[in-house]
Amino acid sequence: MPKDYVWMFVMGGVLSAFVITMSLVFLFKAIKRGKEIGLDSKKIKAAIKSSAVFSIVPSIPIVIGIGIMMNYLGLAIPWVRMTVIGALQYEIIAMDQIEITKAAIITEPMVATALTIMTISILSGPIFNLLFYKRLQNKLVDLEKNNKKLLDTITGSLLGGILAGLASYIIIAAFFTGNNTGGEELAAAANGYITLITLGISMVVMAICGALILKLKWKWLENYALPITILVAMGAAYALTFAPAFA
């Protein structure tokens, strides 16, 4: 494992504190505004609680991602990268542009190069937000005033597009992968059949939760339906990884 430097841990600490401060500032601004417009405090509390519970399970693979990357970059760099902007699938492809995962010996210039590539490649989104997002948002506000139906169509289409893009990729990749795991993308490291079963279980559990909320009027379940769904589906996936049929 490459050497870690104290200053990189200091940067990790600074960036973690920065993210938490920024999130708290936005959180308090939103709560304050909610109170000003008379938004039900129960809705605000429910949003906080459900989002906190929801975020726990999907955050764990991010830590696992740090564990995977630490073999090639040390511990501090993956911590820094996954705290701001980074997403595991992207980071692994980015750092491997210099084939660091295949190198017999990882040198410090190699780490510096991988880190530079990872940094440069991901800056365009925030730079866009800094320079152009306000203008785009103003156009969206104008569109909402003049043609709300079109804006709703755009929003719905984008959400539908995310679902279409991800679901089609997951399903087709899973069929082509089958029991053969491995590949550059983390998604390709999955067993295709387990992926499909996980997807199916997630849909079934959500459908059951929906039915319980509607038929038995279990309102409390609304806050926990998605976290429960994710937990059950991931628990099943974990158990299936030990099944001889998927070895």
Next chain:
Amino acid sequence: MKKSNTLSFTDNLHRSGRIFTAVCLVLMCLVPVIYCLSAGVTPMWGSIGMAFSFILTYVAIGLIEAVSYAPILGVGGQYLSFLTGNISNLRLPCAINAQNIAKTKQGSEEQEIISTIAIAVSGIVTTIIIGIGIIPLAIWGADIVEVLKPVSPYVIPAIFGGLGLVLIARYLKLTAIPFAIMLVIALITFLLGKDLGQATMLSLGMGVSLISGFITYKIDRKKTEKAAK
């Protein structure tokens, strides 16, 4: 509900968002500089040049994502998400989940507030979990990863199975056609032995869905105009 002053609230979010984004960009760029100074090395510029096409692709994907997510995440959510990352697998599902629970109206200020709260809380929770998570990694090294590693690739199907049902129920008309088209695209690319990857498929999906949604919108409008006549 009292009358809202949307403009000043969103302007306020823009101002804070831009300040935080500017500071964060500086901090992000400092990371490789500090590493190089600490290790006493310089990056291999030739290798960075060789990665130019990759960098260009991700710069383009970053721009497409920033434009595409703008109508969905809301002002606060947009600034927060693009600095905390993990948008499609964590921030966006978290915001949609909170919006569903609060039953907010599309495009309302209520929705903006709930999305901002959800994404801010999500960012805090993730940062804390990562901070706690690196302690066992520092003590036991990558050995601990081996125990949990097998389950990592299944997070996205676990999220999008359940969330997909919710989205399909809400946007069935807008989702069906792009989903069918994307299935065909994915099938063809895999048959040709090409794996486009999640990021590209996601951007492509949004593009296809926008075109399909716009055509549906036009057809609906023509029908409404005809009916009015």
